[in-house]
Every structure is written in structure tokens, then in C-alpha cells.
Amino acid sequence: MRSDGLSHSCAFSLSFVNQKHLLVRRRLVVRASSDFAIQGRDLSFSVTTLQGKVVPVLNRCSITIPEGQLWMLLGPNGCGKSTLLKVLAGLLIPTDGAVHIKRPKSYVFQNPDHQVVMPTVEADVAFGLGKLNLTVDEVRSRVMKSLEAVGMLQYLLRPIQTLSGGQKQRVAIAGALAESSRVLLLDELTTFLDENDQMGVIKAVRNTIGGLEKVTALWVTHRLEELDYADGAVYMDDGKVVMHGNVSDIKNYIKEQQVAYAKKKNRKNL
Numbered sequence: 001m002r003s004d005g006l007s008h009s010c011a012f013s014l015s016f017v018n019q020k021h022l023l024v025r026r027r028l029v030v031r032a033s034s035d036f037a038i039q040g041r042d043l044s045f046s047v048t049t050l051q052g053k054v055v056p057v058l059n060r061c062s063i064t065i066p067e068g069q070l071w072m073l074l075g076p077n078g079c080g081k082s083t084l085l086k087v088l089a090g091l092l093i094p095t096d097g098a099v100h101i102k103r104p105k106s107y108v109f110q111n112p113d114h115q116v117v118m119p120t121v122e123a124d125v126a127f128g129l130g131k132l133n134l135t136v137d138e139v140r141s142r143v144m145k146s147l148e149a150v151g152m153l154q155y156l157l158r159p160i161q162t163l164s165g166g167q168k169q170r171v172a173i174a175g176a177l178a179e180s181s182r183v184l185l186l187d188e189l190t191t192f193l194d195e196n197d198q199m200g201v202i203k204a205v206r207n208t209i210g211g212l213e214k215v216t217a218l219w220v221t222h223r224l225e226e227l228d229y230a231d232g233a234v235y236m237d238d239g240k241v242v243m244h245g246n247v248s249d250i251k252n253y254i255k256e257q258q259v260a261y262a263k264k265k266n267r268k269n270l
């Protein structure tokens with residue numbers, strides 16, 4: 001675990017963040033203390049284009065996710081979902097607002113090849129435990145428990161390159177669990193996966209939620225069928241959360257948006 005509370009999964013991501021684009025006014029990332037696991041309040045974030053134009057991406061965006069639950073984050077392309085997730089993870093620094101989040105926390109990437117780096121499954125899940133001063137038996141026990149939680153125990157000794165994309169995602173999640181992550185921030189994990197792998201990953205996440213450790217996950221997705229596995233959902237548009245609540249309300253809202261969009265498009269074509 002890194003000193004800033006990020007897991008090894010997050011450590012790699014910093015190289016993806018172009019610091020030139022960050023407008024840093026203040027940094028407020030503190031530990032959460034009540035029954036929510038994730039809270040962002042009035043978060044703003046902007047990027048500066050190569051032409052020097054400042055473009056707002058998050059616009060006083062607020063979100064609260066209860067502890068021990070799996071919530072989905074949805075919204076149109078470019079509305080700011082990944083940016084919000086990175087701000088919550090501490091990978092991007094908001095220009096304004098505050099983040100409260102339980103720790104340890106882990107951010108898992110869309111592309112598992114960006115974070116599954118060791119030659120075998122066992123070595124990869126154990127990778128982040130090096131700094132925790134654990135005995136060999138403790139490391140092994142954590143690795144096995146985490147792999148079991150994501151249904152990958154039988155792959156313990158497998159070379160990483162023999163795994164499918166979804167299996168690699170589950171190894172990445174096991175790595176986060178091995179580090180006792182209380183919060184998983186999951187960025188479109190199933191985008192590149194076939195249906196079988198997609199279900200394997202979502203069921204693995206579902207299986208890790210709650211429990212004694214009260215693990216909480218926020219899952220960015222475009223796939224409406226994944227909502228069936230969620231305890232709640234958040235819908236973003238234009239840099240802010242516009243709906244926050246139970247899955248059926250969010251599904252209805254999305255359907256209404258789709259109908260309104262189709263009508264608008266038809267009118268334009270007339």
C-alpha cells in the first residue's frame with residue numbers, strides 16, 4: 001500500500017495523468033467517517049486544451065455511495081464519469097470541492113493490461129502486499145482468500161498471458177481485495193469483454209460486496225443489463241449527477257432520455 005492510501009493498482013495510473021492539465025487550487029481528500037463509503041461534494045474539474053482554452057469537465061458534481069453496496073455510474077459519452085472516478089480515487093485533483101472516501105481504496109482500469117503486470121496470477125495478487133510486512137503464510141492466505149472471492153483460485157499458478165481479459169480483470173480485483181481495499185473504483189471493466197467474461201467479472205464483484213469488511217464498489221458502465229446486479233445507481237450528464245437512487249428509477253430515467261433523444265432526432269430529419 002502506498003503512503004497516500006492508493007493500492008498498487010492506482011500507482012501505475014499516475015503516469016496516465018497529464019499534470020499539465022490539472023488546475024490545482026486546493027486538495028481536500030480526507031477519510032470518510034459515517035455510513036457512506038464514498039462522498040464527493042461540489043466537485044469541479046477543468047482541463048486546458050492545447051490551444052489554452054479551459055474546458056469544464058465536472059461542474060459542482062456531488063455523489064454519495066452507501067457503505068457495503070455496489071452502485072453503478074452511468075451517463076452519455078463524455079459526460080465526465082471517468083473523470084469523476086479518478087477524482088474520487090485521488091488520481092486527479094479537483095479544482096474545487098471535497099472528497100471523503102473510506103480507505104484503503106483501489107482503482108481498476110478498463111484495460112487489465114495496464115495493471116496486471118506480474119508473470120503469474122499468484123505473484124500479481126501478492127504484488128501490492130510487499131510493503132505490508134506480512135509473513136509468507138499471511139501473504140499466501142490473503143492471496144488465496146482474494147482469488148477465491150473472485151472465483152479464480154484454481155488459476156493460482158497460471159501465467160498471466162494465458163488468461164482472458166475478464167480473468168485478468170478478476171486478478172486485478174483480487175489484488176485490490178488482498179490489500180484489504182474497502183472501496184473499489186471500477187472503470188468500465190467489461191467494455192472489451194465478451195458476454196461470458198462480462199458475467200464472470202460482474203459476479204466476482206458482486207460476490208465481494210458487503211461482507212464483514214463492508215467492501216463498497218462504484219462501477220462505471222454503459223451496459224444497462226449490468227444494473228440488475230447493482231444496489232443503486234447514479235446518472236450523470238454534462239459534468240454533474242442528475243439522478244441518484246434505486247435501479248428501476250434510473251432505468252426509467254434512461255429510457256425517457258432515449259425516447260426524448262429519438263424524438264429530437266426525428267424532428268431534425270423531417
Ligand SMILES: Nc1ncnc2c1ncn2[C@@H]1O[C@H](COP(=O)(O)OP(=O)(O)OP(=O)(O)O)[C@@H](O)[C@H]1O
Pocket residue numbers: 018021047048049057075076077078079080081082083084
Ligand atoms: N486531458 C484531457 N484533455 C482534454 N479533454 C479532456 C481530457 N480529459 C477529459 N477530457 C474531456 O472531458 C470530458 C469527459 O471525459 P470522461 O472521460 O470523464 O467522460 P466519460 O463520461 O467517462 O466518457 P465515456 O463514456 O466516453 O468514457 C470529455 O469531453 C473528454 O474529452
